[in-house]
Amino acid sequence: MHPILLLKAAIMGVVEGLTEFLPISSTGHLILTGSLIGWTGEKAKAFEIIIQAGAMLAVCWEFRARIGKVVGGLLDDPSARRFAVNLVISFLPAAVLGLAFSKAIKAGLFAPVPVAIAFIAGGLVIFWTERSTGRARTPRVNNIDDVTSRDALGIGLAQAFALIPGTSRSGATIIGGMLLGLSRSVATEFSFFLAIPTLFAATFYSLYKERGSLVASDAPLFAVGLVTSFVSAFLCVRWLLRYVSTHDFRAFAWYRIAFGLVVLLTAYFHLVTWSG
Numbered sequence: 001m002h003p004i005l006l007l008k009a010a011i012m013g014v015v016e017g018l019t020e021f022l023p024i025s026s027t028g029h030l031i032l033t034g035s036l037i038g039w040t041g042e043k044a045k046a047f048e049i050i051i052q053a054g055a056m057l058a059v060c061w062e063f064r065a066r067i068g069k070v071v072g073g074l075l076d077d078p079s080a081r082r083f084a085v086n087l088v089i090s091f092l093p094a095a096v097l098g099l100a101f102s103k104a105i106k107a108g109l110f111a112p113v114p115v116a117i118a119f120i121a122g123g124l125v126i127f128w129t130e131r132s133t134g135r136a137r138t139p140r141v142n143n144i145d146d147v148t149s150r151d152a153l154g155i156g157l158a159q160a161f162a163l164i165p166g167t168s169r170s171g172a173t174i175i176g177g178m179l180l181g182l183s184r185s186v187a188t189e190f191s192f193f194l195a196i197p198t199l200f201a202a203t204f205y206s207l208y209k210e211r212g213s214l215v216a217s218d219a220p221l222f223a224v225g226l227v228t229s230f231v232s233a234f235l236c237v238r239w240l241l242r243y244v245s246t247h248d249f250r251a252f253a254w255y256r257i258a259f260g261l262v263v264l265l266t267a268y269f270h271l272v273t274w275s276g
Contacts, residue, residue, distance in 0.1 A: 005221060006220060006221065006224050008037050008038075008039050009047070009220075009221040009222075009224040009225045009228075010224050010225070010228045011033065011037060012030060012033060012034065012039060012047070012048065012051065012225055013051050013054065013224060013225040013226065013227065013228030013229040013232070014228050014229070014232045015029050015030055015033050016029075016030060016048070016051050016052060016054070016055060016225070016229045016232075016233070017054060017055050017058070017228065017229040017230065017231065017232025017233035017234075017235075017236060018232045018233070018236050020052065020055040020169075020170065020195070020199075020229075020233055020236075021055070021059075021170045021191070021192060021195065021233065021236055021237055021240055022168075022170060022171075022236065022240065022252060023122070023126060023168050023170055023171025023174055023175065023249055023252045023256075024119075024168055024171065024252055024255060024256055024259075025115070025118070025119065025122070025162075025165070025166050025167060025168035025169075025171065025256075026052075026055075026168070026169070027048075027115075027162075027165040027166070027169075028115040028118065028119060028165050028166035028167075028168070030048045031110060031111070031112060031115050031165060031166075032112055032115060032116075032263065032274075034048070035112050035274050036272070042210070042213065043210070043213055043214075043218075045106075045110075046206050046207075046209075046210040046213070046214070047221065047222065047225060049202050049203060049206040050203050050206055050207060050222060050225070050226075051222070051225035051226055051229045052199040052202060052203055052229070053199065053200070053203045053226060053229075054225065054226040054227065054228070054229030054230035054233060055195070055199060055229050055230070055233035056195060056196055056199040056200055056203070057230050058229075058230050058231075058233035058234035058237060059192050059193075059195055059196060059233070059237060060196060061234065062192075062234065062237050062238065063192065063193065066193075067196075070083055070084055079145050082145075082149075083144070083145065083147075085149065085152075086147055086148075086149060086151075086152035087152070087193060087194060087196075087197060088197070089149055089152040089153050089156055090152045090153070090155045090156035090159065090173075090190075090194050091156065091159075091194065091197045091198055091201070092156060093153075093156040093157050093159065093160045094156065094159045094160045094162065094163060094198065095198075095201060097160045097163060098160075098163055098202075101163065102163070105163055105164065105165070109164055109165055109166075110165055111274075112263055112267065112274035113263070113264065113267055113274070114165070114166065115165050115166035115260075115263070116166070116259075116260040116261075116263035116264045116267075117166070117260065117264070118164055118165065118166025118167050118260075119166050119256045119257070119259055119260030119263070120256065120257050120260035120261065120264075121167075122166065122167055122168055122171055122253075122256050123252075123253040123254070123255075123256035123257035123260070124253070124257070125175060126171070126175060126249050126250070126252060126253035126256070127250065127253045129175045129178055129179060129249075130248050130249060130250055130253070132179070133178045133179065139178075139181055139182060139183035139184075139186070140180075140181030140182070141180075141181055141182045141183060141186055142183045142186060143186065144186050144189050144190055144193075147182065147186070147190060151177070151180050151181075151182065154176060154177075154179075154180045155173050155176050155177050155180065155187075155190065155191075155194065156194075157176070158172045158173055158175065158176025158177075158179075159172050159173045159176070159194065159198070160172075166260075169191075169195070169198065170191050170195070171249075171252075173187070173190070173191040173194055174187045174188050174191045174249070175187075175249075177190055177191070184244050184248070184249075185241075185244050185245060188240065188241070188244045189241075192237065
């Protein structure tokens with residue numbers, strides 16, 4: 001396999017891992033990066049979804065003790081069952097809406113300019129949320145075990161907005177959780193756990209849909225993408241857990257707005273040829 005293809009796969013893997021759990025949209029960054037390096041087409045879209053498994057595995061490894069406790073307590077621990085049910089409740093809205101509208105969304109919104117607009121809109125929402133839930137306001141939920149089924153449903157509905165590329169799955173769930181009264185750290189941690197069933201389902205659904213176009217010769221590309229996604233996501237998750245304990249999300253909002261404006265301006269003045 002050509003080294004350039006492997007390099008592109010590594011770049012996409014790193015981008016996926018670094019952006020999946022930050023409120024800056026991994027899908028948006030993958031679309032923009034793929035446009036820049038010529039990584040486009042149906043197989044490229046399948047690759048971008050499948051390498052999310054690397055990020056998912058990074059979360060599983062980081063929270064392996066908690067996951068083991070939940071799985072081991074499903075039969076006799078009410079708190080473990082409640083936590084698992086909450087994840088299912090949060091997962092369902094995006095899953096149902098994704099199956100219903102994914103084709104229309106991909107046809108109309110999987111392009112650099114719509115992504116850039118979503119980047120800017122998401123940045124403004126983060127600013128508004130931080131203003132509304134300032135540090136002077138005491139969060140209602142300070143422990144992930146205290147998340148209610150109503151909270152879980154609200155976070156799940158917020159995650160559904162992430163079907164729009166550029167919105168950010170993690171950003172939507174974290175901001176949604178904060179608006180519902182979860183502390184910044186609890187909302188972030190719940191977002192990490194919700195990523196597991198969400199990315200798991202997206203990965204295997206994509207594998208099933210694209211099974212006819214995937215061939216054995218693609219294995220090195222996917223292996224490189226999965227490994228680089230895992231490593232970069234693992235480092236990013238550990239960093240973000242420390243970051244949210246002492247910082248808010250305004251820096252990410254500034255980044256989103258600045259990045260979105262750069263894409264729009266370069267497209268408008270034809271400085272960069274963004275492909276769909």
